[in-house]
Structure formats: structure tokens, C-alpha cells
Amino acid sequence: MGVFGGAIFVVLSLLVIERAVTTLGHAKGEREETAETGSCDASAGTWVYDSSYPLYNSSQCPFLENQFKCLENGRHDAGYLKYRWKPAGGCDLPRFDGRGFLSRLRGKKLMFVGDSLSLNQWQSLTCMVHTAVPEAKYTSTTVDGLSNFSFPEYGVELMFFRDAFLVDIVSTSTGRALQLDSLQNAKLWEGTDVLVFNSWHWWLHVGRKQPWDYIQEGNKTYKDMDRLVAYEKALNTWAKWVDSRVDPSKTTVFYQGVSPDHANASDWGQPKADACLDQTRPLAVSRYPAGPHPAELVAEKVIRSMTFPVRLLNVTYLSQLRVDGHPSVYGFGGHRNMDCSHWCLAGVPDTWNLFLYQSLVAHKF
Ligand SMILES: *[C@@H]1O[C@H](CO)[C@@H](O)[C@H](O)[C@H]1NC(C)=O
Ligand SMILES: *[C@@H]1O[C@H](CO)[C@@H](O)[C@H](O)[C@H]1NC(C)=O
Ligand SMILES: *[C@@H]1O[C@H](CO)[C@@H](O)[C@H](O)[C@H]1NC(C)=O
Ligand SMILES: *[C@@H]1O[C@H](CO)[C@@H](O)[C@H](O)[C@H]1NC(C)=O
Ligand SMILES: *[C@@H]1O[C@H](CO)[C@@H](O)[C@H](O)[C@H]1NC(C)=O
Numbered sequence: 588m589g590v591f592g593g594a595i596f597v598v599l600s601l602l603v604i605e606r607a608v609t610t611l612g613h614a615k616g617e618r619e620e621t622a623e624t625g626s627c628d629a630s631a632g633t634w635v636y637d638s639s640y641p642l643y644n645s646s647q648c649p650f651l652e653n654q655f656k657c658l659e660n661g662r663h664d665a666g667y668l669k670y671r672w673k674p675a676g677g678c679d680l681p682r683f684d685g686r687g688f689l690s691r692l693r694g695k696k697l698m699f700v701g702d703s704l705s706l707n708q709w710q711s712l713t714c715m716v717h718t719a720v721p722e723a724k725y726t727s728t729t730v731d732g733l734s735n736f737s738f739p740e741y742g743v744e745l746m747f748f749r750d751a752f753l754v755d756i757v758s759t760s761t762g763r764a765l766q767l768d769s770l771q772n773a774k775l776w777e778g779t780d781v782l783v784f785n786s787w788h789w790w791l792h793v794g795r796k797q798p799w800d801y802i803q804e805g806n807k808t809y810k811d812m813d814r815l816v817a818y819e820k821a822l823n824t825w826a827k828w829v830d831s832r833v834d835p836s837k838t839t840v841f842y843q844g845v846s847p848d849h850a851n852a853s854d855w856g857q858p859k860a861d862a863c864l865d866q867t868r869p870l871a872v873s874r875y876p877a878g879p880h881p882a883e884l885v886a887e888k889v890i891r892s893m894t895f896p897v898r899l900l901n902v903t904y905l906s907q908l909r910v911d912g913h914p915s916v917y918g919f920g921g922h923r924n925m926d927c928s929h930w931c932l933a934g935v936p937d938t939w940n941l942f943l944y945q946s947l948v949a950h951k952f
Contacts (some may be wrong), residue, residue: 629674629942630901634869634908637671641933642683643718648932650717650727650736651710653919657931660917664867667911667931672938680941681948685719688944689741692781696744700776701785702751704846707929708783709734709747711936712943716745733775748775751789751798754821762800764808767820770828777832783900783943784825785843787882788928790814815885822889829895839950841943842890844902845883848928849910853877863927866910875907900942909935 645656658665672680699705713736717725720738727736734747755769776782791814792798802809802817829840852860854877855870883903890897906912912935918926930936 628676629672629678629680629945630904631676632672632674632905633871634670634905635673636669638669640671641668642937643714643933645714645933647721648714648717651714651932652706654914654926654929655707655710655918655932655934657914657917657934660914660919662914662917662931666867667909668933670869670909672905672941680938681945683715683719683941683944685716687948688716689720689723689738689743691947692741692743694742695780696746696778697781697783698746698748698776698779699783699785699843700748700750700753700772701783701843702749702788703929704788705783705785705843706734706747706749707846707932708785708843708936708939709736709745711932711934712940713745714932715937715940746779748772751786752821753784753786753825756799763798764801764803765799765817767802767804767817768824770824773828773832779838781839781841781947782833783841783843785846786821787818787845787886788848790818790882815881818882819885819889822886823892826889826893826895829897830893833895835896839898839947840895841898841900841946842886843939844900845880845886846928846930847880847903847907849913850925850927852910855910862915862925863910863913864915864925866913866915868911870908870910872908875904877907879903880907898946900939900946902939902942905938906930906935 645651646659653660658668674680699709713725713727716738717723723738723740725736725738728734732749734749735744736746737744750772752765753770753772755766755771757764757766757769789798802812804820833840849855849863849866852858852862854875856876860866880903887899890899909930912930914926914929914931916925917931918929
């Protein structure tokens with residue numbers, strides 16, 4: 588049975604006791620370790636100040652892209668680095684044990700598939716692991732949209748495949764067709780042990796940033812479509828592929844969850860603010876003023892309809908509270924003007940990776 592074999596659907600509300608985490612890497616006793624399942628839901632909670640944060644020093648992560656290096660790009664307030672997610676209900680996210688993570692993943696491939704928010708989370712994970720094993724050799728290459736960060740001594744490959752829509756865009760004589768029911772890239776994902784999918788932000792692009800000319804579904808073509816409807820159709824195509832082509836005893840599949848942007852400060856009740864600029868603190872509220880993210884609701888609906896036990900990283904709400912977590916004007920090389928979509932690193936995606944880590948370690952291998 589594979590390392591992630593025998594997947595049981597574990598919603599990310601496992602109570603991972605500190606013990607289950609700190610014993611990681613001690614091969615002996617590992618087998619007996621069972622994750623205690625409690626009623627702790629890590630998706631709800633609050634951000635608390637923690638002087639031990641951040642999880643790594645971004646300037647000691649040599650491969651981090653400029654667009655995420657807010658401090659190095661001149662951001663002066665460093666408070667945003669100091670917050671730890673505290674789930675409601677008395678449970679804590681595990682501490683990240685990078686060495687144990689590599690041992691668990693020995694001989695395995697993990698791949699993020701999606702847009703630049705996947706890049707954001709992948710970069711966060713590689714920084715977290717590199718910081719844990721700074722002496723370990725790594726190689727990093729990018730060929731044809733596939734970035735491959737590997738730790739040869741562990742035989743671990745952490746990859747990122749850029750694929751903003753998951754479904755295909757095909758050039759035809761009449762223009763670029765966004766094909767909602769076609770998934771040609773899927774063959775590149777096969778043979779990966781852990782897949783982490785994400786798509787949303789590109790569905791919103793119109794005008795020059797929109798990389799397609801019309802939408803195609805079966806024999807029908809559309810000039811345009813409600814973007815949430817198109818997103819749902821595409822996710823259903825993805826879901827069908829996962830349900831029919833992925834073996835849950837060999838492959839663990841995550842959905843990264845929808846990463847919210849903070850481009851409109853009315854969403855959190857500060858209509859006078861200039862998007863996320865100059866936000867220095869997480870929102871201290873018990874409900875995000877604009878409510879749940881509509882795309883997240885679509886993703887949850889599709890995942891619920893699947894037979895494959897996809898694990899959702901339910902990080903949308905905790906990210907909605909982090910109006911302070913974006914590069915804003917300190918994201919050189921990313922957005923041209925103000926970037927309230929991506930996240931500074933170190934930062935919020937580190938917590939997404941704690942969810943990923945929690946799920947992978949809490950699971951009996
Ligand atoms: C995700 O988290 C939010 C906020 O806690 C919650 O309302 C929602 O039900 C969760 N979704 C799933 C599928 O667990
Ligand atoms: C991060 O690393 C840089 C370069 O090594 C160092 O100058 C800086 O003091 C470190 N920052 C913190 C908060 O430790
Ligand atoms: C990733 O890089 C490692 C080390 O160079 C290599 O062994 C492996 O084949 C690469 N994987 C892919 C999918 O290219
Ligand atoms: C597309 O049209 C052709 C010819 O009319 C038909 O044979 C085929 O079944 C159609 N395909 C779909 C997916 O509707
Ligand atoms: C921002 O949100 C408010 C209310 O949520 C809406 O009325 C307004 O049109 C939005 N502004 C932009 C630029 O989208």
C-alpha cells in the first residue's frame with residue numbers, strides 16, 4: 588500500500604495532538620500512532636499574536652520570488668509576520684516539522700496544480716522545508732510550466748504546475764477557446780503521489796487579461812458566460828477526471844480552497860480604504876463582513892458531489908481575515924500596481940501549508 592494509501596475521508600477537522608506531531612520521524616512507534624479525531628474544526632478561529640512567528644526568515648530563502656518578498660521590497664510594518672492561526676474549539680495546528688515531513692514523503696512526488704496562488708503556496712512550502720534542513724541539497728528547475736524543487740537525499744519532489752483554469756485553452760482558426768469539458772493537461776499529473784489543485788482568480792479576468800476569446804462546451808460555443816457558472820462546469824470536468832482516473836489507494840488529492848482577494852475594502856466595511864494598502868492587522872471579527880466567498884461555495888458543492896475523497900484545505904475564511912497579508916505596493920515583479928491577491932511570504936500561505944501538513948501527518952500512512 589502506498590504511503591498515502593487507504594485514504595479515508597478526513598475533513599480537516601482532525602484534532603492533532605502535539606504528541607502525534609512531535610513523534611514524527613521516529614520510525615519506531617510511528618505505526619501505532621493514530622490521529623485522534625475530535626470535533627475540532629480548524630477552519631474557524633482567530634489570528635493571535637505569536638512572538639515565535641514567522642516560521643522562516645524570507646531573506647534566508649534564496650529561491651523566493653521577488654513578488655512575495657514584501658519586507659525586502661520595502662514594507663516597513665512587520666506585524667503581519669507575527670500572527671498564528673488559532674482554531675476555535677481548543678485545538679491547535681501542529682508545529683511544522685520539516686525533517687519529519689521529508690521523511691514521511693521519502694520517495695514521493697507532491698504537485699501543486701493551479702495559478703499563481705498555487706505558486707504562492709508552493710514557494711511557502713519550499714521555504715518552510717528548506718529552513719528546516721538548510722544543509723540538505725536541493726535542486727530547482729522550471730521547464731514548460733513545471734517547476735520541480737527536489738531534495739535528492741530524500742528523493743522528495745515538490746512541484747508546481749502552472750495551469751490557471753485546469754481545463755484547456757485551445758487555439759483555433761476562430762480564436763482561443765476555453766474548453767470547459769476538456770482536461771488535456773491531466774496526463775501530466777498522473778503518477779504524482781499528492782496533488783493539490785487550485786483555480787479561481789483567472790476566471791474573473793476580462794479585457795486584455797482574459798486569455799481566451801470564447802467558451803466552448805461540447806459542440807456549443809458562448810461569447811461569454813456567468814463566470815461562477817463556467818467555474819463550476821470546469822470543476823465538474825476536473826471532478827469527473829479525479830473520480831474516474833485517480834486511484835485513492837495510490838494518490839492523495841487536495842483542493843487548495845479559494846484564496847480571497849482584498850481589492851474592495853467595502854467587503855470588510857472600510858469603504859474609504861484604498862484596497863489592502865496600509866492594512867496592518869488581521870480583522871478581529873467572528874464573521875467576514877462580505878460573507879462566505881461565492882467561489883468557495885461552488886468548490887465545496889463540487890467536492891461534495893464527488894466519490895473520490897478529496898481533502899479540502901478550508902482556508903478561505905482564515906485568509907479573508909488577513910487584509911494585512913498582501914504585498915499591496917511591495918510586490919515587485921507581481922502585479923503592476925497594487926497586489927491585494929497574492930500573499931507576502933513569510934505569511935498566510937504558511938498556514939495553508941500547516942493545514943496540508945496536518946492532514947498528511949494526521950493520516951495513518
Ligand atoms: C469551511 O470553513 C467555513 C468557515 O469555518 C465553514 O463555514 C464551512 O462550512 C467550511 N466548509 C466545509 C466544507 O467544511
Ligand atoms: C533574516 O536574515 C537576514 C539575513 O541573514 C538578517 O539580516 C535578518 O536579521 C534576519 N531577520 C530576522 C528577523 O531574524
Ligand atoms: C525533478 O528533479 C529531480 C532532481 O533533479 C529529478 O530526479 C526528477 O526526475 C525531476 N522530476 C521531474 C518530474 O522532472
Ligand atoms: C457534436 O455534433 C456532432 C454532429 O452534429 C454529433 O455527432 C456529436 O454527438 C456532438 N457532440 C456532442 C458532445 O454534443
Ligand atoms: C465594492 O463593493 C461594494 C459593496 O460590496 C460595491 O457596491 C462596489 O461596487 C464595489 N466596488 C468595486 C470597484 O467593485
